[in-house]
Amino acid sequence: MAHHDDLIAQDILAYLDVQENKSFLRFITCGSVDDGKSTLIGRLLYDSKLIYEDQLESIERDSKKFGTQGEGIDFALLVDGLAAEREQGITIDVAYRFFSTDKRKFIVADTPGHEQYTRNMATGASTADVAILLIDARHGVQVQTRRHSIIASLLGIKHIVVAINKMDLVDFSQSTFNKIEEEYRAFAQELDFANITCIPMSALNGDNIIDKSENTPWYQGQSLMRFLETVDVSEDETKGNFRLPVQWVNRPNLDFRGFSGTIASGQIKPGDEIIAIPSGKRSHVKAIVTMDGDLESAQKHQAITLTLTDEIDISRGDMICGVDNPSAQSDQFLSKLLWMSDKPLLPGRTYLMKTTNKTIPVTVTDLKHKINVNDFSHEAGKTLALNEVGVCNLSLDQAIAFDPYKENRNTGSFILIDRHSNETVGMGLLDFSLRRASNVVWQELEIGQAERANQKRQKPALLWFTGLSGSGKSTIANLVEKKLFDMGHHTYILDGDNVRHGLNKDLGFTEADRVENIRRVGEVAKLMTDAGLIVLASFISPFRAERQMARRLIDEGRFIEIFIDTSLATAEKRDVKGLYAKARRGEIKNFTGIDSEYQAPKNPELRIATESMTADEAAEKIVSYLSDQGLLRARASADNWQI
Amino acid sequence: MTQIPEILKRADVLAAQTGQSLSTISRKLMNDGKGLSRLKSGGQCTLKTLNAMLSILDQLEKSAGISTPSHIITDANLLPPTSLTHLQRLEAESIHIMREVAAQCENPVMLYSVGKDSSVMLHLAQKAFFPSKPPFPFLHVDTGWKFKEMIRFRDQRAKDLGMKLLVHMNPEGLADGVGPFSHGSAVHTDIMKTQGLKQALNKYKFDAAFGGARRDEEKSRAKERVFSFRNAQHRWDPKNQRPELWNIYNTRVAKGESMRVFPLSNWTELDIWQYIYKENIAIPDLYLAAKRPVVERDGVLIMVDDDRMEIGPDEVVEEKMVRFRTLGCYPLTGAVESEAATLPEIIQEMLLTTTSERQGRVIDNDGGASMEDKKQEGYF
Known part of the structure; x- marks a missing residue:
């Protein structure tokens, strides 16, 4: 396999040390059907020499059986793992692949292009830092290109690569590339991306994938791999307001009462004052307990157990916050919603809302409007159908601690579950509370x-x-x-x-x-x-x-x-x-x-x-x-x- | 508007660098091919347009290599000093998944197959709930054909950690004397593993079962959710999986239905080994090279673990330095010749090898979608 690093043979421990301190990147490939998403990932894996011989053998065998490339290797078969996908030559569900270069480790989610499977694209996008949006150079920007862009933007992805693919089929024409780039940038002005990078490529032949292609001398930018290796998605995990959504109360015996959860943002140290939302009760951190001993500090993403100096009542669903800027709480929200069920959203019906640590009955009280994915126009509507995006008012059975999604991806997101079928029927982002006196702790900035x-x-x-x-x-x-x-x-x-x-x-x-x-x-x-x-x-x-x-x-x-x-x-x-x-x-x-x-x-x-x-x-x-x-x-x- | 001359100058440079015409640049910047030339001849534009142009110009210059983009870091291979490492992130993710099950499911169980992935999963479960013990039992579906060393190791671990271990063996299969030699790998695996597992899950009415599968193992696993829904018949419907967003997992099932939960979904084989090494996790000795009696059968080295294995007239039992990359039923698990007797050596060997770890498994090569079929039937 591709671990062609001399260090492996010479000094395995040094190699492992390097591995451990590598940065990592999660990205997705998305875009319309047949734009070449799976082929691109297959190509990335193949060109990075990350495919084992036995895997390659079976791909070669399958390429002859199902492949769309004649005698050549059909790279899509590396990622399309389901029998139905291989037979139909399409991607139905998101596939996760892992690879690393000497710069970085990568987890890539290959997401389906068919509109029918858009919810699976959202599944992949929700944990990604970068989206590679493929566009077939022959067809330009499609409805699905726009839809995926909107979903990527909604889900908070900041970096987007527009991979203008199949350039070999348009003779690597710069004007075709330019035209598509212009069209896309004009469309994406409305979206919340920090940067957009357009790359002309042929995933099938490997142009501008690993190295710059000779077929596009007019292209001055980076190859895709070079971009992925160098794009900066790091954040300072110690910054931000402290949030610990309490997931589980740890009570091994009467003398120990700990609050377990994964830190959604910020940092905590023993001695720090905390406030529990919604009770508003305050205490101080006694210890950050782990099996490896108590920690001196813990930060975003860490799964920890906190003990406090006072016996205050906290249970699953509560949020432990720093006292400076604690979460607000509310039971009425304005929210964006992506509907993911074949059965339409019914305003007035009770669904279950699951946030990072709480499940509560919820009703969509008012569908304000739907968002047209082609031009962002607002359309009136009584329901949301599969894959439609809308803005609505939500009414919850009880107040929850939250932050607006724009401020905190972890404490401002939720899914909707059908109470009878238990299916996940929608996903949403909390924009803001519809109540003004939403904060039990009477922050200075709130109107009290x-x-x-x-x-x-x-x-x-x-x-x-x-x-x-x-x-x-x-x-x-x-x-x-x-x-x-x-x-x-x-x-x-x-x-x-x-x-x-x-x-x-x-x-x-x-x-x-x-x-x-x-x-x-x-x-x-x-x-x-x-x-x-x-x-x-x-x-x-x-x-x-x-x-x-x-x-x-x-x-x-x-x-x-x-x-x-x-x-x-x-x-x-x-x-x-x-x-x-x-x-x-x-x-x-x-x-x-x-x-x-x-x-x-x-x-x-x-x-x-x-x-x-x-x-x-x-x-x-x-x-x-x-x-x-x-x-x-x-x-x-x-x-x-x-x- | 002193910025207009500056924009015009930068547009000229960009045009020269990229070999594009000014009207192309103009279209990219203003969605209007003649916009720049109008500005050149003294035209004006709104402040909003100007700002939009500046932002696009920045991006175009960056991708043309004229300026260094701010989102590009030159030393991306190093983590910022405050960041968690990849392994720390994976550990936290797995712990989060386990706690979610403990908090939301009524009667969960952790499948324990004695292998390296199970060992990591067990270790993570202890971390997740410390100082409490994991609030669920562990289940080993024994086929009666596991390596003796695995059973010994399993019982020792259960004793050392005080874990509640349930062992289930399909009683009908046992009565019928089902085994890989007499019935073939497919029948044996189906009856003793898949059916045995379903029996155990039904018997104890578990509504969630942790498994140690990883997405990098096999292509149908790469498609599976972390919380994988099973109907009352334990079937997986790969074409109709629940969407899974962020780390918000839908754990709800109706009576009789269940969840298979894979906390190691995003780990790779290297991650597993590295974590075992770093955390000093106990694993069976079978992973380390040692002199073991083996027979070569159909190109695969099979260890003679007990006398139920009949040695054919043309077969020779040889003592070879071998180890195993995965553990299962000994007649179905190929050994690899190796000198790697320490963890770093194993990792080194794994990194330099050219075949995937499942290659030694006899059951995977039955056909392209074989694993998917088994998973649909209820196999883990």
Whole structure:
């Protein structure tokens, strides 16, 4: 075989050392049917003398049986390994071949050209650094050439070689070459390739494969092999944001709890602070455990097991990130999709989405448009058929940690699986989250409560007015809101009137319903404070537990419980709405103070004794309190808050 | 627009260097054959066009050898110092595959055939789950005709590592006395290996089985996925394989169906040997050259491993320095004459040899698609 290196015979250990430190390259060959992809690989292997004698013998035998080259060797037979492929002379599925030169090791995936088998081309492309796109010089750029280019670009391949093949059949015409190069470059302007290299060649005869051909004296560039040996695809694997998608939790015994996975990007060292997404819990790396001993550091591509200094709950599907720039999380995405099943995509149907470490039910909620592979135009469509590319909205059953595919190939990609047949029906790339508050860790750059509040130049807070019916909660709350509004604050009142008619109209006044009523109000109030508002919630809210629940939803110091303290006798005497009378007559059940308990607050932030002050005095007292707590702008100099 | 004169100058140089006309260059740059001459006579273009021209011009100059492209490295044969080596990448990939099976499949098993690839796979499984033990049993499908040394080595490894080892031998085949000498290689392999394997997988209801096959071994293997789906009859449908993207593997199967999983798919024979050497992995002595009793039969050296092998009247048992490149049933495994008694010597010999490793296997030469047929039937 081709290991024609003197070092093998002279100093095998030195040779092995060289081998170990060789760089390596994964590439694919793609393009339209009969453009000569398999022949090219066969030629690369043959000319690099990488074919064993017994393999060559059997190829020679098969060439006579199935070959398309008469008595000559049909190199395609070296790669077309399936009986059906050899009989039909086509490539059905991707074949992986391995070879090395004295410069590099190569893994090449030979992918099929038939449109029917495009998904197999995508299979090969998903792990490649370089794509060799073959074009038959006689036919020029074809639909399949374009389709494969788009898929290669979608999958993040940066380096493309346009191998303009079968030049022998067009008399090595430079103008033919130029014409195709122009056409391709014009088309590829829309694509995301870092560089495009065009090479005129004949795979069958070996022109410009290993060495520069004498048949193309006008061609100044490199031979294909020279290009493959020198193209720079290296990256600094220690750079980038640290991501460890947790694949498996390692628990050999009660004393050891490790998190195993393959590092998707970045580097990690013992002592580094980490954050787990989605929980947002933080800890530090205790050790990077391997069978060969603990590591001092680990980087992208390494399969490791981390132990942490704290017992935090992490399971498969979670992402361990560095604290500087952790993954976002979301359950709503805009995504690109390549459909790979004979049965069309059905928006609305639930599929399974599998990301690098998590499987979750997902629905395509909206197919925004299809992408025409010929000219990138957007086409309207209700479904995606086999091999079609589209842009769509996805809705997941639960949030996942992710990065946009453009930023991270490992944490921004997914496949779709049919729930019934278990087939892989699609592949996709996450573009971005459709939710804004997608980040549990409140990164600086994300829009969070602080940003929204800053924009309103105020501090959000929840003023919780509790007290008996008729105690004066709503009256006082309205006055407070008016004062705050006059000061330029953004406010909102939640009370029984605007909640029980809408959000909570399904609820009655049983104890269970009262609890649910307050729970919902608490959650809504939380969202509103999150939006930066000062919220005034005015509810009887008779039970301590529920008021406590609402308090827990809000940041400390931002929940102000205001007890509107009016005795039952006074409230009943006022009886503005005539409710007490009805309750006494038994026409209303579960009326607080009559046949349902009111649990007065033990330590409210403020207690307003309505029997000793007017409503306006009460409102003034509340505003003064808020001001003293630093929650409001100084009344005299609102300008201090100007940015 | 001071760049226009510069572009025109560079276009002229490019035209002269490549022997192309200026209008050809113009078409490549601007998709317009007359564009450059218009610019020459004082025409203007948009900034967007200008930038597009500059970028294409860069690329054209690079491929014409006028400038050194930034994506080309002169010393590509050296890895950047921060990069993992090829072997480290392969190791990580295999470990990732094994963990995925452990996390996603209900009842996996690792096929253990005692050979060098199995030895590497076993070693990787220990690494993948350390400090836990591999969370699945190992299965050896014994045909009753393996080298004695293989069985001894197998039992020793199981003992040393405390691995859960299941051994299955087709009971019907055993009762019928099926063997390669009496029934021929095809029948023996089918009944004792393929059927035996299927029996074992059915018996224990495994939904995933690791195998040590590599894509560089044989041309139908080169086509197989890492996660290779099998229907309830254990059949492989090579024309209808699931797409397999990135390192996201679809592990889902219905009841009765299963996965064959090949964590060594992207390893080559050299990678395997180099890894065994580097990691000091135990392998059976049969791989190393030693004096062994052999008979030449149909041009193949067969080792006389026990007295079930009848020696024909014209045959002579000779003591020869031989070793084996692959291990299997001894009557079906050809020895090679060799002096290589250490790992580096084996690697050296392998690199200098001119035949592939499967050449010593009697079963592969039945026909071009033979392996594919066997795989479709459920062979590993």
